[in-house]
Amino acid sequence: MQQPIRVVVADDHPVILFGAEHALLKFPGIQVVGRARQSTELIKALQTTPCDVLVTDLAMPGGQYGDGLPLIGYLRRNFPNIPIVVLTMLENAALLKRLGELGVIAVVHKSDDLSHIGLAVQHVSRNLEYMSPQVKVALESLRINSGGKNEEVILSKRELEVVRLFVSGMTIKEISEKLNRSIKTISTQKNTAMRKLGLDRDSELFQYAQSNGLLNLSSHAPDEGLAGDAAP
Missing domain, CATH: 1.10.10.10 (Winged helix-like DNA-binding domain superfamily/Winged helix DNA-binding domain)
Incomplete structure (x- = not known):
């Protein structure tokens, strides 16, 4: 019998945390084994609870380890074997590009149907990329606006x-x-x-x-x- 995909879910909004977990429970092969509402709880969960995939909000203020890209970078350095599905309301192409550079291969926009979280978990568990529809639109916009070039956004x-x-x-x-x-x-x-x-x-x-x-x-x-x- 195939082992379930063990998932830790992190979001500072209780409604989204509940919604994400409820959506994941609809996938028979996925098991939610941990929850967190800020980075301190998240790191503790990852240190004490064996899991296969992390689903985390990008903007999750509070906690010892911060949030945003610094937290994602910390997670990638310290838990390199746990693939990450990032939840976000942002559609900024430069941000999405930076997430990719950090090794994130799955991003789900919060305006998309919650079922995409489960689909993303299934994909990253097989080391496959997954971008929800709204994220794909943002990435396509980047490709069109840059003429297909992968340009770095650099502020002076x-x-x-x-x-x-x-x-x-x-x-x-x-x-x-x-x-x-x-x-x-x-x-x-x-x-x-x-x-x-x-x-x-x-x-x-x-x-x-x-x-x-x-x-x-x-x-x-x-x-x-x-x-x-x-x-x-």
Whole structure:
């Protein structure tokens, strides 16, 4: 008899956590063996509960290990044999590209039907890629807009500096005074950064910053040495 695929599910929203687990239970070959609502609970679950696949939200603030890309990187370094299915509301092509670079081969958009979580688990358990429909649309948009080229999104040092300060809560005027640049220059650098990242609204910039560990220093996962008891 084939062994079930053991899954740990992590999301800071109880409704989504319940919905994801309920959706997975509809797949006979999948068994939910652990749950977590922030990164500390997640790492503890992975250290103590044998599992085959991790399903985790990307933006999951709170906890010792942060969230977003820093957490994904930490998971890939410390639990390299556990494939990850990422849940997200973001459609930013640069973010999706970075997830791929970190070794994530399955991404499910939260606006898609929850059944895609189970399909993604089945795929990654066989080392196969899976992208839900909304994620495929975002990736196709990247391919079309870049003319088929795999272009790296790079912010200049000054653009990144402005973004960090803006998402920390400072106004354009306050940033201008702090950096001794004109308001027009600061506004231009912020808008240029958003255009490069494919973002249209400030709310999207805040989401992107949180998922990429730019919101504050505490959102970065700790060095590997601080969690030396993590399972290989």
